[in-house]
Amino acid sequence: MSHCRRLGLGFQKLQTLSFLSSFSASKSPPPIVVGISHSAGRGVFATRRIDAGELIHTAEPIVSHPSLYSLYDVCYCCLRKLSKQNANSNALRFCSKQCENQSNNFFEVEKKADWSRFHKYCRIQGLKYPLLVKRLASKVISGVFSPGVLDILQPEMLSVEKISLVSILRVLNSLGKRLLFYDLLVLTEEWYTGVLSRIRINSFRVEYPGGSYDDLISSAAASVEGEAAAGNAVYMLPSLYNHDCDPNVNIIWVENVDAKLKALREIQAGEELRICYIDASMDYEARQTVLLEGFGFRCKCLRCMSKD
Numbered sequence: 394m395s396h397c398r399r400l401g402l403g404f405q406k407l408q409t410l411s412f413l414s415s416f417s418a419s420k421s422p423p424p425i426v427v428g429i430s431h432s433a434g435r436g437v438f439a440t441r442r443i444d445a446g447e448l449i450h451t452a453e454p455i456v457s458h459p460s461l462y463s464l465y466d467v468c469y470c471c472l473r474k475l476s477k478q479n480a481n482s483n484a485l486r487f488c489s490k491q492c493e494n495q496s497n498n499f500f501e502v503e504k505k506a507d508w509s510r511f512h513k514y515c516r517i518q519g520l521k522y523p524l525l526v527k528r529l530a531s532k533v534i535s536g537v538f539s540p541g542v543l544d545i546l547q548p549e550m551l552s553v554e555k556i557s558l559v560s561i562l563r564v565l566n567s568l569g570k571r572l573l574f575y576d577l578l579v580l581t582e583e584w585y586t587g588v589l590s591r592i593r594i595n596s597f598r599v600e601y602p603g604g605s606y607d608d609l610i611s612s613a614a615a616s617v618e619g620e621a622a623a624g625n626a627v628y629m630l631p632s633l634y635n636h637d638c639d640p641n642v643n644i645i646w647v648e649n650v651d652a653k654l655k656a657l658r659e660i661q662a663g664e665e666l667r668i669c670y671i672d673a674s675m676d677y678e679a680r681q682t683v684l685l686e687g688f689g690f691r692c693k694c695l696r697c698m699s700k701d
């Protein structure tokens with residue numbers, strides 16, 4: 394391990410990490426370790442040489458939600474695209490019995506409230522993170538997760554402006570007495586702010602590779618509405634990957650919300666694995682601006698250090 398120091402995560406946190414990153418006991422563990430990078434806090438490092446194109450690991454989300462544009466076109470659990478045939482245009486659907494069963498707990502909670510005004514508010518304001526908070530809250534209330542499940546992830550320092558702009562609590566308050574969030578004392582405004590500050594810099598936009606002509610047309614229509622993605626999701630291990638404007642790892646989605654992390658080139662043992670959070674084709678100034686405004690940091694990757 395030449396470039397990193399192993400990280401002393403608490404036992405409980407390590408358990409959470411391994412549970413959520415779909416390392417099957419029958420398969421060998423992925424060739425990675427979490428350590429401290431020299432310029433970006435915690436990071437993920439290779440424990441052996443990794444070949445170009447190698448699948449490093451897969452990851453299941455802690456929390457995910459379809460985009461409002463895709464709400465009735467993808468599985469409400471795994472975000473798999475569904476056939477439009479025989480679809481009731483306003484019904485949430487699952488792709489399989491397995492997804493339906495897996496969603497039972499949180500879906501029962503969600504069904505207790507009418508979310509239409511909340512969705513309308515998010516659509517008008519162009520908000521996606523409150524949908525993830527809604528799903529997480531439902532999972533907490535149904536007992537799937539403890540309220541602090543995201544605490545291990547790095548938070549963003551939220552300005553008052555950012556919090557009030559996306560104040561799910563304010564919107565939910567207007568829904569009246571059937572409020573989910575006030576049912577449980579643990580889901581307070583403080584909980585909401587902590588969760589939002591983590592979701593903002595750790596969530597991924599789930600997009601599939603371009604498919605049929607119909608897909609292209611609907612994604613063009615969705616782009617006009619500002620949200621072409623199938624949905625958004627937060628993962629545990631992928632959230633520990635730092636950013637690089639010349640990344641050595643790619644995160645992709647093939648058919649559902651399960652993420653695949655693949656090596657873009659040969660990686661040596663001890664090297665840090667980094668993904669790209671933004672469109673790397675932008676010039677230096679634009680990349681710095683997007684990373685500062687969107688993720689709250691000045692990029693110190695090698696490409697940025699040489700102002701390329």
Ligand SMILES: C[S@@+](CC[C@H](N)C(=O)[O-])C[C@H]1O[C@@H](n2cnc3c(N)ncnc32)[C@H](O)[C@@H]1O
Nearest residue numbers: 433434435547632633634635636690692693694
């Ligand atoms: C998704 S987290 C990555 C994991 C994080 N390092 C941790 O300790 O949890 C994103 C945060 O990592 C840091 N980071 C990631 N890539 C960076 C880079 N290229 N330069 C500087 N900081 C970076 C920033 O603080 C950023 O807000």
